[in-house]
Amino acid sequence: MAKMVKYSYEQLKKFCTDAFLKFGFTDEESRIIVDVLLTSDLYGIESHGMQRLVRYHKGIEKGLIKIDAKPEIVFDTPVSAVIEGHDGMGQLLGYKAMNIAIEKAKKTGMAVVTVRNSNHYGIAGYYAKMACREGLIGMSMTNSEAIMVPTFGKKAMLGSNPIAIAMPAEPYDFFFDASTTVVTRGKLEIYNKLGKPLPEGWALDKNGKGTTDAGDVLKNIVAKAGGGIMPLGGETEQSGSHKGYGYGMFCEIFTSILSMGLTSNHTHIGGKGGTCHGFIAINPAVFGDSEAIKEHLSTLLKELRESPKAEGQERIYTHGEKEVFAYEDRMKNGIDVNIGTLAEMVDLCKYLNMNVDEYLGSEASRLTLQKSSYDM
Amino acid sequence: MAKMVKYSYEQLKKFCTDAFLKFGFTDEESRIIVDVLLTSDLYGIESHGMQRLVRYHKGIEKGLIKIDAKPEIVFDTPVSAVIEGHDGMGQLLGYKAMNIAIEKAKKTGMAVVTVRNSNHYGIAGYYAKMACREGLIGMSMTNSEAIMVPTFGKKAMLGSNPIAIAMPAEPYDFFFDASTTVVTRGKLEIYNKLGKPLPEGWALDKNGKGTTDAGDVLKNIVAKAGGGIMPLGGETEQSGSHKGYGYGMFCEIFTSILSMGLTSNHTHIGGKGGTCHGFIAINPAVFGDSEAIKEHLSTLLKELRESPKAEGQERIYTHGEKEVFAYEDRMKNGIDVNIGTLAEMVDLCKYLNMNVDEYLGSEASRLTLQKSSYDM
Numbered sequence: 001m002a003k004m005v006k007y008s009y010e011q012l013k014k015f016c017t018d019a020f021l022k023f024g025f026t027d028e029e030s031r032i033i034v035d036v037l038l039t040s041d042l043y044g045i046e047s048h049g050m051q052r053l054v055r056y057h058k059g060i061e062k063g064l065i066k067i068d069a070k071p072e073i074v075f076d077t078p079v080s081a082v083i084e085g086h087d088g089m090g091q092l093l094g095y096k097a098m099n100i101a102i103e104k105a106k107k108t109g110m111a112v113v114t115v116r117n118s119n120h121y122g123i124a125g126y127y128a129k130m131a132c133r134e135g136l137i138g139m140s141m142t143n144s145e146a147i148m149v150p151t152f153g154k155k156a157m158l159g160s161n162p163i164a165i166a167m168p169a170e171p172y173d174f175f176f177d178a179s180t181t182v183v184t185r186g187k188l189e190i191y192n193k194l195g196k197p198l199p200e201g202w203a204l205d206k207n208g209k210g211t212t213d214a215g216d217v218l219k220n221i222v223a224k225a226g227g228g229i230m231p232l233g234g235e236t237e238q239s240g241s242h243k244g245y246g247y248g249m250f251c252e253i254f255t256s257i258l259s260m261g262l263t264s265n266h267t268h269i270g271g272k273g274g275t276c277h278g279f280i281a282i283n284p285a286v287f288g289d290s291e292a293i294k295e296h297l298s299t300l301l302k303e304l305r306e307s308p309k310a311e312g313q314e315r316i317y318t319h320g321e322k323e324v325f326a327y328e329d330r331m332k333n334g335i336d337v338n339i340g341t342l343a344e345m346v347d348l349c350k351y352l353n354m355n356v357d358e359y360l361g362s363e364a365s366r367l368t369l370q371k372s373s374y375d376m
Numbered sequence: 377m378a379k380m381v382k383y384s385y386e387q388l389k390k391f392c393t394d395a396f397l398k399f400g401f402t403d404e405e406s407r408i409i410v411d412v413l414l415t416s417d418l419y420g421i422e423s424h425g426m427q428r429l430v431r432y433h434k435g436i437e438k439g440l441i442k443i444d445a446k447p448e449i450v451f452d453t454p455v456s457a458v459i460e461g462h463d464g465m466g467q468l469l470g471y472k473a474m475n476i477a478i479e480k481a482k483k484t485g486m487a488v489v490t491v492r493n494s495n496h497y498g499i500a501g502y503y504a505k506m507a508c509r510e511g512l513i514g515m516s517m518t519n520s521e522a523i524m525v526p527t528f529g530k531k532a533m534l535g536s537n538p539i540a541i542a543m544p545a546e547p548y549d550f551f552f553d554a555s556t557t558v559v560t561r562g563k564l565e566i567y568n569k570l571g572k573p574l575p576e577g578w579a580l581d582k583n584g585k586g587t588t589d590a591g592d593v594l595k596n597i598v599a600k601a602g603g604g605i606m607p608l609g610g611e612t613e614q615s616g617s618h619k620g621y622g623y624g625m626f627c628e629i630f631t632s633i634l635s636m637g638l639t640s641n642h643t644h645i646g647g648k649g650g651t652c653h654g655f656i657a658i659n660p661a662v663f664g665d666s667e668a669i670k671e672h673l674s675t676l677l678k679e680l681r682e683s684p685k686a687e688g689q690e691r692i693y694t695h696g697e698k699e700v701f702a703y704e705d706r707m708k709n710g711i712d713v714n715i716g717t718l719a720e721m722v723d724l725c726k727y728l729n730m731n732v733d734e735y736l737g738s739e740a741s742r743l744t745l746q747k748s749s750y751d752m
Contacts, residue, residue: 079455079485080662109455110486114663137629150680152689157680165626167633174629176622182615199614208686226684232609232616238575239558240608240620246552246695247623250541252676253513253550257543258663263676265683286456287490287634300628300639304526304533307641308602310584313528319622 003194005342005364006334012050013038015345015359019053022352023060024067029092036091036122039129041335044326045177047186048123050337054344055120056089057351064273065089065119071096078108082259083115087273090121094140098127098279102134105281114254115277116261120144124164125177131281132166132173135290139280140164141251145268147221148181148248149228151241154208156221156228159264160184161251166320167284169298175320180247181229185221188214188229193340201234203227210235224269254278343367379570381718381740382710388426389414391721391735395429398728399436400443405468412467412498417711420702421553423562424499426713430720431496432465433727440649441465441495447472454484458635459491463649466497470516474503474655478510481657490630491653492637496520500540501553507657508542508549511666515656516540519631521644523597524557524624525604527617530584532597532604535640536560537627542696543660545674551696556623557605561597564590564605569716577610579603586611600645630654719743 013034020030033056041049059065069088073081081100085093097113104111121127124140131138144159162184164177182202191198192214205211206226220227231244255276256263262274284293301318309316337345342360347369349356356365389410396406409432417425435441445464449457457476461469473489480487497503500516507514520535538560540553558578567574568590581587582602596603607620631652632639638650660669677694685692713721718736723745725732732741 075662075664077485077662082663108484109453110488112486112658112663149686150683150692152686153680153683153692154686155684157683165622165629167629174625176625178616178619178622180619182609201615204686208684208689232619233558234615239577239610240554242693242695243554243608244616246541246554249550249552249695253541253543253673257669257673257676258660260664260668260672263672263679265676265679282488284634286451286453287458287488288451288636292636293633296636296639297629297633300633300641303639303641304529307526307529307533308531308584310525310528310530310580313584316526316529317618319618319625 003339004336005339006336007360008334009038009042009331011359012041012335012337015354016053018354018359019348019352022354025089029089032095033089033091036094036126039126040123042327042330043123043125043323044330045123046336046338047184047190049335050345051186051189051341052120052122053341053348057344057348059119059273061351062271064271079104079111081111081113083113085115085118087117087119090119090142090275090277093118094121094127094277094279095130097277098130098138098140098281101279101281102131102136105131105136105283106134109286110282111280112254112258113279114259114261115279116256116259117273118275118277119273120275121277123177124162125166125175127279128164128166128177129173129175132168132175135168135284137165137167137282137284139278141254141278143252143255143264143267143276145221146264147185147228148231148245149204149208151231151237151245154204154206154226157265158245158248158252159267160229161248161264163247163251167297168294169301170294172301172318172320172324174297174301174318175323180232180244180251182232182234182244183229185218185229188218190338192218193338201230203229204235251278254280339367343369379715380712381715382712383736384710385414385418385707387735388417388711391730392429394730394735395724395728398730401465405465408471409465409467412470412502415502416499418703418706419499419501419699420706421499422712422714423560423566425711426721427562427565427717428496428498429717429724433720433724435495435649437727438647440647455480455487457487457489459489461491461494463493463495466495466518466651466653469494470497470503470653470655471506473653474506474514474516474657477655477657478507478512481507481512481659482510485662486658487656488630488634489655490635490637491655492632492635493649494651494653495649496651497653499553500538501542501551503655504540504542504553505549505551508544508551511544511660513541513543513656513658513660515654517627517630517654519628519640519643519652521597522640523561523604524607524621525580525584527607527613527621530580530582530602533641534621534624534628535643536605537624537631537640539623539627543673544670545677546670548677548694548696548700550673550677550694551699556608556620556627558608558610558620559605561594561605564594566714568594569714577606579605580611627654630656715743719745
């Protein structure tokens with residue numbers, strides 16, 4: 001069997017929706033969760049789509065994610081809110097929180113909503129885009145299980161701590177969604193599944209020394225044995241390590257600190273999740289004519305794309321452009337699923353008594369589950 | 377003469393204050409400008425203190441900076457304002473704008489103020505700290521002359537575009553102030569003055585290839601001949617170049633885009649400055665008990681400092697800690713001034729008919745001005 005298997009968007013949607021319904025989520029809840037997950041695959045961010053299903057599967061199985069959690073607004077002002085997530089599904093809490101931020105920003109001009117005691121919420125960018133579709137600037141951040149080793153440290157203390165920002169522009173919205181680590185854990189999982197050594201400058205072993213062994217790093221992360229991923233900017237101050245570490249802290253402030261939730265170094269310990277998120281919505285209309293502002297941004301993005309290319313390069317991308325092309329391609333040609341991930345999906349089918357042949361095809365049903373990096 | 381000459385804080389303050397008074401600024405204006413400049417030197421950010429004086433000198437001389445500019449609020453809501461700077465001194469516009477943001481945030485919970493047609497405003501962090509001293513989260517950003525080459529490009533399109541954030545904590549406030557390029561232009565100027573080759577991974581030549589020649593890069597920047605500084609994350613997507621480029625865009629949105637001012641690639645062209653800034657103030661009290669939130673952040677910072685060190689490392693810093701130590705050291709032991717910078721200060725004395733011996737000492741008066749990197 002090939003390393004990658006292609007499925008249509010519709011087929012994956014059917015499989016995922018039925019899986020979340022089987023877990024006990026409502027129709028509307030399943031729709032939201034699946035939209036977040038599949039948007040990631042459609043954008044070409046393979047690390048956060050189907051590859052993440054196993055984490056939700058295990059999270060629900062272990063009771064980290066509570067299907068019937070009822071989120072509670074514990075603090076509320078015209079420009080802000082804090083939501084106690086009661087260990088609910090991250091996507092549902094994120095969707096609710098960003099909608100509150102959007103609603104408030106439409107009234108007041110801007111709003112920040114934080115969430116505590118949530119779970120992994122998929123790609124940060126999904127929620128930033130929700131605001132963008134309403135004509136607002138959207139930002140979304142999340143802390144996570146500790147994976148970033150601070151500059152000069154050897155223990156992971158901060159999460160991959162992504163910061164996403166989206167703002168309306170033509171012909172493509174500005175859309176930037178990136179971890180504040182040099183890469184995400186998901187990227188390490190992909191290298192591990194492919195059996196490839198990591199590039200230099202990505203990860204640290206348990207003594208705080210650079211390493212290219214993805215499996216070892218993932219194992220140490222799960223065992224909390226030391227090591228992890230470097231901040232954006234790498235290992236030394238000369239290459240800007242302290243800056244990636246600083247953006248990681250920026251994310252921590254707008255997630256755990258302003259929600260009084262668990263900081264990354266305290267999440268996922270002792271059977272507790274505790275992930276925190278932050279959502280910001282800003283109406284450009286509080287700075288003047290929204291349409292003129294949108295055009296101003298569109299002009300800059302166009303000038304960037306059209307600026308001179310380095311020797312050997314053919315193209316300069318603006319943020320959000322690749323996602324538009326990936327989306328069109330995958331809607332038309334299907335979504336590649338790694339066979340390691342597919343084996344996890346087959347395992348999920350069996351767990352939920354879903355017919356593998358029917359949902360994923362007869363070839364898939366012959367796959368056996370390897371030890372996943374999540375369980376190491 | 378040594379490469380560095382030490383002056384007391386008081387002596388530099390007297391020199392700078394009298395210089396700005398001689399330029400025609402009022403007592404209060406001179407006080408603000410000098411406080412921004414010297415705070416940079418006290419924090420150990422040599423690139424943005426006395427070393428920047430020559431830019432203000434030349435800016436005023438060339439008419440880029442207008443001493444009698446009257447800033448105008450062109451858009452105003454309870455949570456936002458846009459200020460037309462009319463080419464005023466950056467420090468004065470920054471000080472005014474952040475005070476407006478602070479005042480609004482105290483009433484509404486949060487505010488964003490943008491400024492267009494300003495000039496270089498010193499260290500971004502100065503303004504973030506203003507909000508922090510009032511118990512608020514402060515953010516400050518500025519665009520600048522284009523110096524960052526976007527990923528896969530060879531022409532500088534964005535500025536060094538720093539983002540600063542400060543938030544109250546004990547025993548040191550969290551204080552992060554960093555360019556979104558891997559390093560600032562000021563760092564290149566220091567290497568150039570010292571005649572040292574640049575580290576790999578910092579700068580690009582006019583063809584978009586990596587180079588270690590600081591003088592050549594600075595010359596090309598001034599001539600707009602191509603090349604410049606890499607985004608944080610370096611040259612390739614593998615090391616996260618697109619992320620530094622994304623943070624540069626984040627800064628551009630909150631400065632030029634939301635003020636309808638000039639984007640970095642259009643500033644400093646044809647005798648026009650046009651720098652834009654953005655200021656954000658957020659009251660933690662709109663998320664709960666401010667004191668509890670401050671303690672929560674202080675705990676995380678303490679845990680980071682106390683976390684295990686990498687082999688060969690003795691200390692993990694949290695952001696803002698180094699500045700506290702530098703401040704104490706320089707207040708007690710004086711501030712080192714590079715002799716290249718000192719020669720520029722001597723030249724400024726002569727330009728303003730100030731007595732060099734009296735302000736900077738008799739040794740300084742024997743220095744002759746070398747061609748500064750600003751004029752190349």
